[in-house]
Amino acid sequence: MDQAQIEVQVLDSLSHIAAAEWDNCACPETADGGRPYDPFTTHRFLSALEDSGSVGPGTGWQPQYLTAYLDGLLVGAAPLYAKSHSQGEYIFDHNWAHAYERAGGHYYPKLQMAVPFTPATGRRFLVRPGYETIGQSALVQGAVQLAAKHGVSSLHVTFCTEDEAKAGEQMGLLHRVTQQFHWCNDSYADFSEFLSALSSRKRKTLRKEREQANRFGGHVSILSGEELKPEHWDAFWTFYQDTGSRKWGSPYLTREFFHIAHNSMADDMVLVLAERNGRPVAGALNFIGRDTLFGRYWGCIEHHPFLHFELCYYRAIDLAIAHGLKRVEAGAQGEHKLARGYLPTQTHSLHWVADPGFSDAVARYLEAEREAVGEEIELLTAYGPFHKAQVEEHQ
Structure with missing residues (x-):
């Protein structure tokens, strides 16, 4: 032409x-x-x-x-x-x-x-x-x-x-x-099968991290679509501001973005939310693609050992396996992801x-x-x- x-x-x-x-x-x-x-x-x-x-x-x-x-x-x-x-x-x-x-x-x-x-x-x-x-x-x-x-x-x-x-x-x-660093799904049936692909020492380390992370004194919810409510975005906005101020000086996204995304993109998102004593304390926001889970934003108002790894990396692997997704892209940088099964x-x-x-x-x-x-x-x-x-x- x-x-x-x-x-x-x-x-x-x-x-x-x-x-x-x-x-x-x-x-x-x-x-x-x-x-x-x-x-x-x-x-x-x-x-x-x-x-x-x-x-x-x-x-x-x-x-x-x-x-x-x-x-x-x-x-x-x-x-x-x-x-x-x-x-x-x-x-x-x-x-x-x-x-x-x-x-x-x-x-x-x-x-x-x-x-x-x-x-x-x-x-x-x-x-x-x-x-x-x-x-x-x-x-x-x-x-x-x-x-x-x-x-x-x-x-x-x-x-x-x-x-x-x-x-x-x-x-x-x-x-x-x-x-x-991306995690690739080798048709794992569950997280335990993924662990079996790791060396013995790394397998033990990941198990200990997950066990310690989940002893933070609360519970973790996986929210998407109609399960997402305005109050969840209020909590996540607080987390996001904390991360944004530490990493970039000020957040890139406005509060209004999450309001608009709630109305137009709720089915595209999965929020992994940790709550303790009835209060949200940390969260990781993912976006869902056809064959990939995209980890995008994380933040917290309380610091608990390995909770970041649990919400951002291990729960993302759980989600990918459960939904038959081929990979998890966990964002930019971070060689610490390598030890958690995310390869360059x-x-x-x-x-x-x-x-x-x-x-x-x-x-x-x-x-x-x-x-x-x-x-x-x-x-x-x-x-x-x-x-x-x-x-x-x-x-």
């Missing part, structure tokens, strides 16, 4: 496009009545961020959603934002920014094709089935042209899929490889830098970084908690 047939538009709000039209590209797999692969690029999630004021004026995340039309038919879309900082991304480019500005340039603003505050792998070039090649090409060209038109330093496509990374690299973007896994991003000299320097850096990440993943996997046979199978 002739690329000239494609019309790329920029929207400053998702209110300008119908949810069904956007989701035809974002999650076409839901046509069979099932869940999306992940809920984060759906119209309802991105709208919750926008409508709650978590993105938009004053946040450093200004929506610039891309849409690509072929003869009036939406064939591609992308969550794109103009950024005035590098917070809430989890693919770190602070050193790039410092180097760029030491050389006399202005690194910000930049363009970020991503789901804000969400280090979860998923499609970023949202294309209607049957239009993959032309849709991806239009979105990449549209984003680069937008970056050039406004004179921004760079474009970053973060936590894209490996297939998207390969396609983007062929279109001239720079490919970056980083890592997270590659994550991918794509980058375009306007300045040719700086782009060449970034390309050299990324080549060395990919090699180092590969070696680290191999080393960490070998020192993981699984029996040797399990490790060899994963590699």
